[in-house]
Amino acid sequence: MQPSIRDVAKLAGVSVSTVSNVRTGNKYVRPELVKRVNDAIAELDYVPNPMASGLRGKKNHIIGVIIPSYTHIFHSQILKGIQEVCFGRNLIINTYTTDMDQKIEEQCLRICLTSQPDGIIISSYANDAEKHGAKCYSLLRSITKSKKNIPIISIERYLPIVGVESILSDYEEASFQAVQHLIRLGRKNIAHIAGRAMYDVTQKRLSGYKRALESAGIPFDPALIRYGPFLPENGYSNMKDLLTQEDIDAVFAGNDEIGIGAIKAIKDTGYHVPDDIAIIGTDNIYTGTLISPSLSTIDIPSYRLGKTAITRLLELIDSEEKPNYLAPTYLKTKIIVRNSTDTSMHPPWDISGW
Known part of the structure; x- marks a missing residue:
């Protein structure tokens, strides 16, 4: 039997309304209570039922973004591309970082779902041959097959096995x-x-x-x-x-x-x-x-990777079309020769893409 929101509230020692406020972000909740609720969600493997909450078909204007790190410049540029598009549409971005840890990635996915996002962008480092990696894959599959129809875009990695669309570089x-x-x-x-x-x-x-x-x-x-x-x-x-x-x-x-x-x-x-x-x-x-x-x-x-991912995700959200998970989108790469391989090179200091 799937755990309910009441089970989460009981384990966390809080009211059902507090759990609901942590999930939706509608009201302020003290950080220590947020932690207790999120710990309970992770322990119970709780995933909210969109039918029970009456939110099926309703847009919340929330995008969940799960990336390995804020501090790696590469991933911060991905986030910058996502943010630019979301701000133009007045969308809320809930961002979670995994530190490339499969257990944390699983927890991030579960916590992300409690906010009832309209769509999710994920840079997954899960390995389905390992315990928590397999749980991540199972969660992603369950999301893509649910009636709620939450589209997911995978960036940096081709994941047809879980039925999500992928945008990556070769x-x-x-x-x-x-x-x-x-x-x-x-x-x-x-x-x-x-x-x-x-x-x-x-x-x-x-x-x-x-x-x-x-x-x-x-x-x-x-x-x-x-x-x-x-x-x-x-x-x-x-x-x-x-x-x-x-x-x-x-x-x-x-x-x-x-x-x-x-x-x-x-x-x-x-x-x-x-x-x-x-x-x-x-x-x-x-x-x-x-x-x-x-x-x-x-x-x-990386910046274009983020921008392309959120643009495609919004297309899926707005049109409710099925993702084309068998045909990944590849962004072109190019070589930039500098002095660590050729001392004669003096390329201009171009920061336009950063």
């Missing part, structure tokens, strides 16, 4: 372009400092890396692969380790933050970029232009 092709660029420079011992192995985006980028090596007749060497979080400290520590163990002349970084950390490690060890080791990142965040040498990168249009 991460495999982008990685292929990045490594091809290094190969054209005459580099052959190319390391790859990646994100965590469990992430879908990591596997896509690894696939592009391997394909580029294969197309150039360069054998794949697993010893040149390192994994870790999408943070500068991963780039720094793994670059230091690679320099003590492997003879490398280039690095493909899983994102620009990793690349920035790797450049610092190379310089701290006494090597030169790009003379000794060329390096290219992915994402095109502005901090890559502030370091020396400036970081070559693959431009992933």
Whole structure:
């Protein structure tokens, strides 16, 4: 039997009206009570019944957005694109961050649903082979199949298995372009400092890396692969380790933050970029232009990703058409050559996309 709003109120030690106010945001609720209600919702696996609340068919003008982080520049630009469109339509954005943690992602989904959103945009890092990841997938499936008809857009990841429409960049092709660029420079011992192995985006980028090596007749060497979080400290520590163990002349970084950390490690060890080791990142965040040498990168249009996702979501909400989950929308990427791979390059400092 599915838990009810009364069960949530009882476990949280509050009134049913307090639970309702936390869900809808119609009235102020003290932070400690909000936490108790949300903890109870997560513990009971409570999902509100739209029929019981009398809200079926009614628009609440609320958009739920679930992203990995506020602080990562890439994701903040996605949010900026979403926000720009929502503000123009006087829509409320309820934003939740998962820190790429599957348990937190599951909780975010459940809490997001309590606000009765008209639609949801999610950047999911769930793995259906793991407990909480499987719960996330199950939740997404139940939402897409419910009579409430809450459309969901997945960004950064193709998720046809749960019946949601996807808007993303071709991460495999982008990685292929990045490594091809290094190969054209005459580099052959190319390391790859990646994100965590469990992430879908990591596997896509690894696939592009391997394909580029294969197309150039360069054998794949697993010893040149390192994994870790999408943070500068991963780039720094793994670059230091690679320099003590492997003879490398280039690095493909899983994102620009990793690349920035790797450049610092190379310089701290006494090597030169790009003379000794060329390096290219992915994402095109502005901090890559502030370091020396400036970081070559693959431009992933994060702002446009957010804007395209919310525009499509609003189309689904307004028209109530069924999402085309078998045909993802791909946004084009492009290579931006800077001094970390080519010292002769002096591109203009263009911040128009940031």
